[in-house]
Amino acid sequence: MAPLEGLALLSPTVFVYMLLGVLFSTVVVITPGLGGLFAIAVILPFALTLDPVAGIAMILGVNVVSGTGNTITAILFGIPGSASGVASTFDGFPMSRRGEGVRAVSAGLVASAVGGLIGAAVLALSLPVLRPIVLAFRPPEFFALILVAMVFMAFVGGGDPLKGLISGGLGLMLAFVGLENSTAQQRYTFGELYLWDGLPLVPIVLGLYAITEMLALIERGGAISGAKHPVGWAHQMLRGTKDVFRHWQATLQSSIAGLWVGMAPGLGDSAAQFVGYAQVAKTSKNRENFGKGAIEGVIAADAATNSKEGGALIPTLAFGIPGSSSMAIVIAAFLAFGIQPGPEMLTQNIDIVWMIIWILVFANLITMVVCLAVTPGIAKLTQLRASLLVPPILVLSVFGAYSSSSRLGDILTLFGFGLFGWQLKRFGYSRAIFLIGFVLGPILESNYLLSMRIFGPAFLRRPITLGLLLLLVLIVVGPAIKRLIVGLRRPTVPESASGDADSRTDA
């Protein structure tokens, strides 16, 4: 039995190394600005001195939980620990301000673990058909998936649709700053090398959330948590845990979105959360409250972040191709240990494949418990008054922004977007929609360009792409058609049926 052989490889020593990796990764990703990529780069030289099984366990331990710990600071203070924790702030931070921070963090952490487990399960189930799965999802399919997510993002928040469009459009516009690689054309770079790589995500996120919220906190006074007597943390934890299972559709839907995004080599580590979030935001009954503190929003953001690691292993095992940038480093480590990631692993090292799957399971569960344990302590800080909380958070933000690439421009970007975010917030424009446009826009563009160059316009006829696009059309015009049908069925209504439908559509 291969699954049991894999479990047997996890000897107590190996398990301890995995645990060390998990704990180290958690500490790093909780720290604002430092992400999973950094954690792996730091641990790699040490892990390479271990024997292969222990080394792989350690590196994977670091990798698979790099999307979990950032939830804590993202929700409690509005500071995402890394780029993959951004979407947790959308609903988590408003909940924190209501005094429900611990509930939101608990829901996020449990959703992360459940998402990770779903990722592991799907990976295990798809072992026999890895290659066909990877080859079925090509740029046209990713184009359609991202397009769906971008259209759905318009439903986030349920506020003024015009303001939503403007926020998303601004995000899209700023995303196009930089060198367009496929044509080597500069866009809005004004001769500045700093702008060639585009505006950096981490400083923008820290600016829009950490700086903006601190500015707002100074203006308002008091503490982050507005609740005078917040509900006890034990009660909140229980409630948050229950939320994940009560909203199981959101958990499942977002986990699947995360898996899908994880499979694509070029989509980046931060896209999964937005795709998951946007999908759940559209289909949830509670959609008006998204962005204002809906628990499903927190769940959606976190489930996708961890399920994507299972997804990223699919192309790794099928072709030896990494599904994410952190997975690329993991593959390099495999090679250093003399294990060639790819299809041969399924025949020659099937025990290691199963060990990987078990690591996904254990690492996710352990991280959840560790993070839950430290949450109440950190949550107390949300009741600290502004004059005590603001200075350390500003320091952390500057450190986080600068550490992402050690360029002075990043600090300017941080404060520039802090002021920009403050204005967005004041005038009721959604920072969440802005960010979704900013992250997903370029991916949509590059997958569209690739689809056109590889297949020509015929890419629209590929079955999965066509299905998704038809679904999109249905969702957008569906409500109007439904009203039309309802109107036709009521011939007793005095006005003409079509006129009735038209007027309703206009409204």
Added chain:
Amino acid sequence: MRYLKKGRLNKTVGVMAAFGLMLAACGGDGDTATPAEDAEESPDAGADGDADGGGEGLLAGQTITFVVGVSPGGGYDSYARMIAPFLAEELGANVVVDNQPGAGGLVSLNNLYAAEPDGTTIALANGSGTGGNVLAGAEGMEFEYGEFSALGRVAGEPKVLVASAASGYESMEDLLADPEGFRYGTTGPGGSTHTDAQLLRASLGIPGDLVSGFDGSEEIGLALAANELQGTIGTLDSHVPDIEAGDQVPIAMIAAERAEDFPDVPTVLEFVDDEDRRVIAETHIAVIDLGRALLAPPGMPDDILAELRQAIENVFTSEEFLAEAASQNRPIGYLTGEELAERIQVVVNAPESVFEALQQQ
């Protein structure tokens, strides 16, 4: 102010202090790892009185900034961090790896070109990528490639043209007989996958389409597996697994000689039939040959240049270093500073036909 009660306050301050410590720990792990190691090692080097190492050389006791144009974690960064402690020992100096990412390495090279040529700033650069950029006339270069002080080449991996197994192409003859040629996957103009395909077409005088916009060689590999493209060019090492798995077929080596492990795969030079095209093929091979290059600012005084070159030579011929590189699975293909400088001159003085080839879509 109930949170300023004594017990509570202590707890909160405790949590914040823990946060600060965590931060310090992480910062220390990342950026100062190499100097910390060096601090331990360099006094040893001095104490040993290492005769070859020039413990009393011009650079002894100085702090050398070792620049890489990428963020921590990638190949260039790992190479630099592997070399740094050995170089520190040879020179009796502190060698600090400094990540200067941006604009595909251009930020770091522009800075290097403007730095003082006193030996305290050196860089590990993408030599062949920079060569390709020079030939393609890329924007943003505030330096003359040929003027850098060449210290040595760390590694130069030969490249190979592969076809997807699903395409049915098995040899160069199949490709030459095809009136349409391959569709090559590339990242975009100026990228090595792009320039390699352009120069291959020009040196063989064959047609072929460039499909740009891929995120990297991984994405191109998937498109080959799906048979959406027929070919791509990359380092032999990176394609060996796909070749062995039967997913890709090696068509030709872009190298002066055949590869030891693939004696049946011809080189591109074997198919070049006229002199103009031979020049293009040779320039192409020279570009690839630049590999991962150690560079320093232009105008370096001869004694400092000689000391750096000698120290690097000592590192790359020491068994301890080669064993370390082998254990990290990082191939080494050392060339001396003089040899690297010659190859850079071949590339920057390439004939007009090479520049023209890189302007064609």
